Amino acid sequence: MKSLWNDSDAARLLDELGPVWGEALALRTYSARLLGSDAALVLHGGGNTSVKGAATDLFGERHPALFVKASGADLAGIAPDGHLGLGLAPLLRLRTLPVLGDEQMVLELRRHLLQPGSGAPSIEALVHAFLPPRFIDHTHADAVLALTNRAGGEALAREVLGDEAIVLPYVKPGFDLARASAEAFEAAPRARAMVWARHGLLTWGNDAREAYEATVEVVSRAERYLASRGATCLAVRDEVARARERMVAVAPVLRGLLAGPRDEATGRRRHVVVAPLATPEVIGFLGQRGAREVALGGPLTSDHLIRTGPWPAWAEIDDHSDSARLSGVLRAAVETHARRYREYLDRHSSAMPGGLAAFDASPRVVLVPGLGAACLGHDLRAAAIARDITAHTLGVKGWIAASGGAYEGLPERDLFHMEYRTLQHAKLAGRDPAPLSGEVAIVTGAAGAIGSGICRALLEAGCAVGATDLAGEALDSLVGELSASFGPAILGVPMDVTDPAGIAAAWRRVIEEWGGVDLVVVNAGIAHVSSLASMDLAAFRRLERVNVEGTLLVLGEAARHFAAQNSGGDVVLVSTKNVFAPGAKFGAYSATKAASHQLARIASLELAELDVRVNMVAPDAVFSEGGRKSGLWAEVGPDRMRARGLDEAGLEAYYRSRNLLKAAVTARHVANAVLFFATRQTPTTGATIPVDGGLPDATPR
Numbered sequence: 289m290k291s292l293w294n295d296s297d298a299a300r301l302l303d304e305l306g307p308v309w310g311e312a313l314a315l316r317t318y319s320a321r322l323l324g325s326d327a328a329l330v331l332h333g334g335g336n337t338s339v340k341g342a343a344t345d346l347f348g349e350r351h352p353a354l355f356v357k358a359s360g361a362d363l364a365g366i367a368p369d370g371h372l373g374l375g376l377a378p379l380l381r382l383r384t385l386p387v388l389g390d391e392q393m394v395l396e397l398r399r400h401l402l403q404p405g406s407g408a409p410s411i412e413a414l415v416h417a418f419l420p421p422r423f424i425d426h427t428h429a430d431a432v433l434a435l436t437n438r439a440g441g442e443a444l445a446r447e448v449l450g451d452e453a454i455v456l457p458y459v460k461p462g463f464d465l466a467r468a469s470a471e472a473f474e475a476a477p478r479a480r481a482m483v484w485a486r487h488g489l490l491t492w493g494n495d496a497r498e499a500y501e502a503t504v505e506v507v508s509r510a511e512r513y514l515a516s517r518g519a520t521c522l523a524v525r526d527e528v529a530r531a532r533e534r535m536v537a538v539a540p541v542l543r544g545l546l547a548g549p550r551d552e553a554t555g556r557r558r559h560v561v562v563a564p565l566a567t568p569e570v571i572g573f574l575g576q577r578g579a580r581e582v583a584l585g586g587p588l589t590s591d592h593l594i595r596t597g598p599w600p601a602w603a604e605i606d607d608h609s610d611s612a613r614l615s616g617v618l619r620a621a622v623e624t625h626a627r628r629y630r631e632y633l634d635r636h637s638s639a640m641p642g643g644l645a646a647f648d649a650s651p652r653v654v655l656v657p658g659l660g661a662a663c664l665g666h667d668l669r670a671a672a673i674a675r676d677i678t679a680h681t682l683g684v685k686g687w688i689a690a691s692g693g694a695y696e697g698l699p700e701r702d703l704f705h706m707e708y709r710t711l712q713h714a715k716l717a718g719r720d721p722a723p724l725s726g727e728v729a730i731v732t733g734a735a736g737a738i739g740s741g742i743c744r745a746l747l748e749a750g751c752a753v754g755a756t757d758l759a760g761e762a763l764d765s766l767v768g769e770l771s772a773s774f775g776p777a778i779l780g781v782p783m784d785v786t787d788p789a790g791i792a793a794a795w796r797r798v799i800e801e802w803g804g805v806d807l808v809v810v811n812a813g814i815a816h817v818s819s820l821a822s823m824d825l826a827a828f829r830r831l832e833r834v835n836v837e838g839t840l841l842v843l844g845e846a847a848r849h850f851a852a853q854n855s856g857g858d859v860v861l862v863s864t865k866n867v868f869a870p871g872a873k874f875g876a877y878s879a880t881k882a883a884s885h886q887l888a889r890i891a892s893l894e895l896a897e898l899d900v901r902v903n904m905v906a907p908d909a910v911f912s913e914g915g916r917k918s919g920l921w922a923e924v925g926p927d928r929m930r931a932r933g934l935d936e937a938g939l940e941a942y943y944r945s946r947n948l949l950k951a952a953v954t955a956r957h958v959a960n961a962v963l964f965f966a967t968r969q970t971p972t973t974g975a976t977i978p979v980d981g982g983l984p985d986a987t988p989r
């Protein structure tokens with residue numbers, strides 16, 4: 289491990305933060321970010337840091353204070369107020385107590401916050417209080433865990449790290465660990481670091497740099513030892529999977545198995561997304577003899593538990609091409625895991641704290657030799673966290689195996705204690721999930737006016753969206769625009785709806801990313817203006833290919849996917865008011881859209897047995913969304929303006945004036961109708977919602 293400390297970067301942050309926050313907190317922020325930037329040290333809110341200083345009260349008196357990381361804050365991007373100030377003297381008094389339970393400890397920490405209500409200090413705040421050094425850094429360094437999480441791990445850590453590092457056996461985090469650490473510190477005044485077996489590393493110093501560089505030194509020593517024993521200390525990279533093909537077959541089946549039960553009142557299920565992990569390191573590890581036992585042997589450090597569960601599930605698939613067999617093996621793996629988890633809960637039920645409900649017994653991670661890990665979550669973030677933790681966990685387990693060790697995780701009792709701990713559950717509690725959280729959509733014709741409005745509305749509802757359209761600037765700019773707000777929840781996938789191979793490839797791309805598809809919005813379509821008398825046959829056929837064959841091909845792909853995934857689904861076709869009230873000189877469009885509408889109705893008949901609903905929305909002219917003009921506009925706008933002698937605003941006013949409600953129809957209105965079906969507000973299939981402000985001639989019957 290190399291030190292990333294850079295004096296000029298530190299000075300720059302000091303200039304920026306020092307005037308308001310003071311030198312200590314400015315440099316504390318700098319080195320906390322250095323620790324957080326290294327995934328081999330901490331992951332997703334793991335680890336914690338502190339600095340001691342003083343605070344002035346209303347009477348001008350100075351009191352010693354501790355500034356310690358807030359629970360769950362991420363070191364990588366921590367702000368100066370990410371370290372919460374607490375009065376130090378009252379915290380030190382707590383050390384004299386014989387016992388202090390979690391809830392009382394949290395209450396005491398909150399009571400002594402300098403800014404009441406500023407947040408929950410880290411679970412390890414008392415460690416930072418009881419140890420005297422000014423700067424303290426705590427991480428869950430992979431290389432250190434690769435020493436301690438094995439048979440004889442504590443002795444090995446002592447041997448490798450020398451006298452300057454204290455090695456403590458595992459002690460449950462909280463008051464007990466704080467007291468044990470303080471006693472060990474006092475007994476070894478020359479130590480510069482402390483290793484907590486099966487948990488992590490603590491280093492300290494008089495200034496930010498000294499504490500940080502002690503971490504670098506200890507981790508480097510551990511890495512040198514591992515390398516000398518043949519374990520390559522490659523940081524596990526977040527590479528794109530090598531086992532993609534197989535994951536595409538496995539992930540939808542797994543999603544289907546893990547979708548929650550169908551709620552009879554709403555007809556909805558709670559879905560999970562799959563974040564695949566198939567780096568060469570992971571594939572290599574899973575293929576080794578004995579990998580199963582090691583992989584199922586518990587997490588590296590207890591704060592990973594609430595993200596990945598106590599152990600993953602394990603599935604060995606000999607034939608990926610046989611789908612019935614594949615699904616049988618995965619079902620057995622999920623059931624074996626659930627049984628093991630329920631037995632574990634039963635064994636420890638007497639220790640379950642009041643007010644906590646048991647987690648679902650489904651696995652959060654499924655390991656498949658030859659394929660990698662399928663990491664699961666109820667939203668993209670949870671799945672990505674499970675994936676990153678799994679990458680590091682398997683990496684460390686691989687090092688231990690390569691250096692001749694036998695992995696030894698925490699005893700089951702300690703796992704249960706950390707998993708069912710009020711403090712940890714508080715970290716997971718958050719807002720209600722978004723209505724389509726955990727669901728995945730494919731939208732065709734996404735780059736147009738209506739398509740882009742639908743993509744945005746789905747993203748706002750928590751859905752992951754594969755936005756498909758012809759490759760080019762329109763799609764790229766849409767994805768650029770939406771990813772600024774929705775990050776990894778939007779994926780641009782070039783796709784031509786008239787190309788069956790391209791459609792299959794687009795589906796694979798979305799499955800590689802999120803594991804499956806739950807909602808398909810069939811929106812791609814083109815228009816053409818011509819009387820029947822002067823119709824150009826080639827133009828008519830072009831509309832047939834996109835509007836009819838394109839719909840057929842996308843519905844076919846969706847149907848095959850929904851059958852494999854076996855957890856229901858929704859299809860919404862963006863139809864048009866012209867299906868019910870066609871317009872003169874609009875024959876090619878009206879006829880081909882009528883055919884696509886009819887195909888969707890057929891799909892509603894054929895797919896109902898899979899619990900797939902197929903519905904239609906029928907908008908009247910939507911010509912733009914934000915700055916995006918629709919293809920329909922390009923085709924008919926200028927023509928209609930000419931025919932009626934109107935300008936653009938005049939034409940919009942004309943369309944508005946012809947409906948009962950005198951409403952301008954927007955892409956957002958169409959998207960709202962899509963959301964109505966996607967969120968399954970009513971038990972409805974094969975039906976059409978007009979989105980047209982009221983056109984009596986076009987009302988579907």
Ligand code: ZN
Pocket residue numbers: 335412426427428487488591
């Ligand atoms: Zn920790």
